Amino acid sequence: MATNKPHVVCVPVPFQGHINPMFKLANLLHSRGIYITMVLTEFNVARLASSSSTESHFLEGFNDFSIEVIPDGLPPDNKRSVFNLHEVCYSFQAVQGEPKMAIRSLLMRLLESPDTPPITSVISDSMMNFVPEVCIELGIPLLHFFTTSACGMLGYMQYDELVKRGDFPLKDESYLTNGYLDTSIEWVPGLIKEARMKHLPTFLRTTDPNEIIFNYLAESARNAKVAAGLILNTFDDLESEVLKEIGKVITNIYTIGPLPKLTQQANEQELLPLSGSLWKEDDNCLEWLDKRSPKSVIYVNFGSIAVLTPEQLKEFAWGLANSKHPFLWIIRSDLVIGESNIITEDCYREEIKDRGLISSWCLQEKVLQHPSIAVFLTHCGWNSTLESIGEGVPMICWPFIGEQQMNSLYAGQEWRVGVEMEEGSVQREGVEGLVRDMMEGEKGKELKGKAMEWKKKTDEATKPGGSSYNNFNKLVRNLAGKENHC
Template identity: 50%
Template sequence: MEVEGLCSFRKLIASLVSPNHDDVPPLTCILLKSSTSLTFVFFTPSACGMLGYINFEEIRKRDEKNLLDGYLDTEVDWIPAMKGARLKDLPTFLRTTNPSDAMFNYNIVKVNTAMHAKGVILNTFEDLESEVLDAIRAKYSNVYSIGPLSMLFKQLSNSNTQLESIDLNLWKEDNKCLEWLDKRDRSSVVYVNFGSLVIMTPKQLSEFAWGLVNSKYHFLWVIRPNLVHNNNNNGNGKLSDEYVNVIERCERGLVLGWCQQEKVLCHASIGGFLTYCGWNSTLESICEGVPMACWPFFTEQQTNSFYACKKWGIGMEIECDVKREQVEGLVRELMEGQKGKEIKVYKLEGLI
């Protein structure tokens, strides 16, 4: 796989420097996410996620019995900057009893490879993850934070019209939601988006759906065509006819396939973000000062959620086994409760 990947990479570079592509800006720098011989590595997860991956091998040695027995509530009290974290708050690839598990070993190899580079670049910033960055630098000093990249891109776009043509989305956007948001009051809408990879069951979809409606708040919900899988493993992201009729009657909800998240989160009508805690989404929410309701799915999303809710105090977590009553209550607390106000005023405003 790695050999094939190297061949493909060489072909890509050759095509980029080809004189036949006059419309392509010149290639000036290459940042590799992973390789066997590296100068600098751009590590795309959060610093707290990286700290989890760095300690995978040691966690396996210390907590193998708890992992084997499924005691994921066991606290991991020996990792600097992770006080209070449990096994279930660490990147989910750790949850295996198979020492040959492909993803477990892949992450160990790639992190160790990165640590042998001349430097590691992270999309984060010191005011947010200083404690975590210090813990990483205790093992590897050449770590550089250059984030949030979303803010950097926005600044560069204002002065460079060429960047306006760059599309950062994987799905076709539906921009009608911006007009819909323009008609809503300030901080009155909950934005819901579970990213491009999360898969949920029809029951989970239903619990979120009724929880949002019962909260009595306006909501903008992105539902990808392949968000939901049924027991036959067939894509089925369709809401029930009953539910569609309810949101049409109450006129509080708008459901669409995809949107420009960066434009939605900075809209004045957005008051909360129900998210899966992917790192880009987490950073974008922080940059726009939007409190988060967190439902992490896999990889280091659990770690991001732990830090957002327990360490940084900018979010509230929803149980993995989601219930509509909890969704309803948490949305209300996020939008109108004391906790939501504290997050917005005392936490988020002090970060950016």
């Protein structure tokens, strides 16, 4: 029988970096007495089930937490990788496409079901563009969850302006290399003065006016402006100027990050044993780290979507090895484009045998919390960046796609917790030099000190009375109908 609990339907984008924060948010809301329906794609349900380490199958559900499954509209053999983003966008924007029809049917069924509480709100990832229209049609309040940084989101909010100014599309391909991307974007209020065209989300780098990802994400930014509220995984002190600018067009903003730190404040007995990992995690990483000295290990992870060429992998590999410092390197199965055997070659294995561990996936939050971790070599995805800031770990930044370039800029220039590598280019001497600077030099000491200052600020934001803690309480009250959304 249905209860009188508030019922929130959560719809994440079906990629790892979006699923993780939505799972955390849903778990926190559930711990506060809200009935949750999590909507996942068929493809990812299979991946989550195969990677789960919990004894009970997570699809069996928990009290007041259910899983619903929809198709993503892609064929079974589609790899759903960075190279298939166009196909994902095509599927998600189709007027009569499978995802849109499925979410409509699902919401209608839940609205009529006597076995679940009436739906009170939908929280949709802002990049699920087929959800808003359905919610408007069915009269369901919709909140958007933008899983990027606020500075990254502000970049996406400029996409329409780029078209108006004639800056999109690029005039020709020479604009990718002739210095045009170094043009200042001081016309964007709220961003730091160092921001350039190259720091705006990378999907503008095309000569095609019909570039589907650019236009799709421009629509996502527009949709966020008309929702009942906007949820951001950041905190006020970290991105205050950017948040002020966003707040001029979106007034009902909930800054509730970092979500991992907010989760640490929750009562463990009230949280569900949920994992949003699409890869099976290797616990041996933590055992290996236990044997290392404090602040001695470089952690290397380029996230769930970035890819390397074999040559880039080789340069990173020898740069890390030549630094002579211990490192833990996560190399997922689809990280490298093409064939590469550098990490399995006997000479390389021999070189790193006493100080390098290569693993396929890990529980990153636990790794960054480990006392042996000194530096994080990262792609600057927002989850990774925020988790690193939250644990006081400085970064070597090598951005790959989307808003990661903006995250890298802010990490280096505004928050002073990272050093920026040149985008795309990798030389082993450069990698070795940056690692040595961070581990042995004055620059490293400076950034470690600043990172610890930001860790303290994340703790303050997420503890009782902090800005994120209070904003989360406000979100819960609104979802429970105790305050108006507007």
